[in-house]
Amino acid sequence: MKPRCGAALLLLIAFFCLAPASADDGNSPPPHMTKQTRLDLIHAFTAELVYIRTQFPMGRKGLTLKDGSLSPAGDELQQMIAMWGPAVKPGDRAMITQILIKEDHIHLEINGGPVKKQKWYQHIQVAGTGGAPLNQADTNNPRGSYIDLVFSRYVPELTPQKLKDLLWPVFDFNAKSAIEAYLETLSPKVRDAIKSHHILVGMDRDMVIAAKGRPPRKDREKDGDVEYEEWIYGTPPEDVDFVRFVSNEVARVETMKVDGQKIVHTDREVDTEPHPTVAKTAEQPDFRPANAPTLRRPGEEPDPDAPNSPPGGTQPRMPPPLPPDIGPPNVVSN
Numbered sequence: 001m002k003p004r005c006g007a008a009l010l011l012l013i014a015f016f017c018l019a020p021a022s023a024d025d026g027n028s029p030p031p032h033m034t035k036q037t038r039l040d041l042i043h044a045f046t047a048e049l050v051y052i053r054t055q056f057p058m059g060r061k062g063l064t065l066k067d068g069s070l071s072p073a074g075d076e077l078q079q080m081i082a083m084w085g086p087a088v089k090p091g092d093r094a095m096i097t098q099i100l101i102k103e104d105h106i107h108l109e110i111n112g113g114p115v116k117k118q119k120w121y122q123h124i125q126v127a128g129t130g131g132a133p134l135n136q137a138d139t140n141n142p143r144g145s146y147i148d149l150v151f152s153r154y155v156p157e158l159t160p161q162k163l164k165d166l167l168w169p170v171f172d173f174n175a176k177s178a179i180e181a182y183l184e185t186l187s188p189k190v191r192d193a194i195k196s197h198h199i200l201v202g203m204d205r206d207m208v209i210a211a212k213g214r215p216p217r218k219d220r221e222k223d224g225d226v227e228y229e230e231w232i233y234g235t236p237p238e239d240v241d242f243v244r245f246v247s248n249e250v251a252r253v254e255t256m257k258v259d260g261q262k263i264v265h266t267d268r269e270v271d272t273e274p275h276p277t278v279a280k281t282a283e284q285p286d287f288r289p290a291n292a293p294t295l296r297r298p299g300e301e302p303d304p305d306a307p308n309s310p311p312g313g314t315q316p317r318m319p320p321p322l323p324p325d326i327g328p329p330n331v332v333s334n
Contacts, residue, residue: 030156037157038101044160045108048096051172051181052088052110059084060114062146063170070169087111087145091182091206096171097144104151106163111144147171182210190270199243200269203250208243215243 054070056063057080064071072080088094088110100107147170149163158166164173175181183191186207193200194211203211208231215231222228226246234240237258244252253265 033101033155033157041101041158041160041163042099045096045099050094050096051175051178052090052092052094052170053172053181053185054170055081055089056087056110056145057081057084058087058114058143058145062114062148064148064150065169066150068169087143090185091178093178101155104154106149106155107146108149109144109146113144113146179210199241199250199253201250201253201265202268202270204248205245208250
């Protein structure tokens with residue numbers, strides 16, 4: 001009896017070890033994307049209009065989206081936008097002009113992509129024109145960008161709705177207007193303030209325009225060493241709002257009520273992402289080479305109070321003296 005029991009136990013173990021895993025056990029990897037799905041997605045998303053949910057930088061480098069996280073992001077993204085400018089920003093409407101499905105990612109270009117693509121006839125040159133192309137009509141720089149949706153090992157089978165869900169951090173396919181798409185990118189506090197047309201200290205210019213529209217009047221003033229711009233909404237006998245911007249941020253909101261009451265807000269009420277500045281600071285003095293050109297005549301003393309004057313009033317280089325046998329030129333008078 002013991003040999004039979006041992007043999008039966010070995011057969012039972014071999015059965016469980018060699019049995020294929022069930023297809024619906026939840027642990028099997030998703031299938032690869034089929035050729036027909038590729039064609040369907042390309043057909044469905046090409047020329048699709050979307051609203052933008054994040055900033056895209058100009059230049060050859062776009063964004064990468066993997067596991068719901070964007071890169072570059074934060075300070076790195078803001079530095080790129082400060083250097084090259086934004087291709088699109090939250091709330092803008094854009095068109096998906098190309099979709100390419102690679103081995104482990106899906107590449108989607110918006111507004112023509114970051115690199116200008118030429119038609120076949122734009123490569124034709126006519127002899128005798130110095131090598132100039134036949135068609136020179138469209139010479140503007142490209143202003144598009146792209147997003148790479150990256151997967152772990154390969155692009156799995158996806159439905160169009162699943163792909164839209166994965167692209168939600170960057171694209172809004174459901175908004176009916178630009179303001180709806182823009183509001184979805186903001187915090188609930190800012191969103192509620194914009195819907196109620198209320199301005200909070202800390203908002204940027206785009207937020208104020210979304211809440212109150214473009215101001216009928218603007219004034220530029222200076223408070224000590226701080227320059228600011230004031231947007232004025234309303235005219236008496238209604239409430240008047242004075243919105244003060246320092247750089248791109250609301251620093252003060254003053255409301256004059258009809259009954260003469262004045263309400264002033266200066267404490268920060270909302271935090272926004274910091275935007276780097278490209279202006280020079282006091283720790284970055286102007287660089288002036290020693291032999292820089294000047295408009296001063298030879299022998300003329302520099303003005304120490306003039307802007308960009310070299311420290312210490314560096315003397316200009318004097319011309320060499322004339323040889324003894326060469327005197328000054330004769331002046332002939334009539």
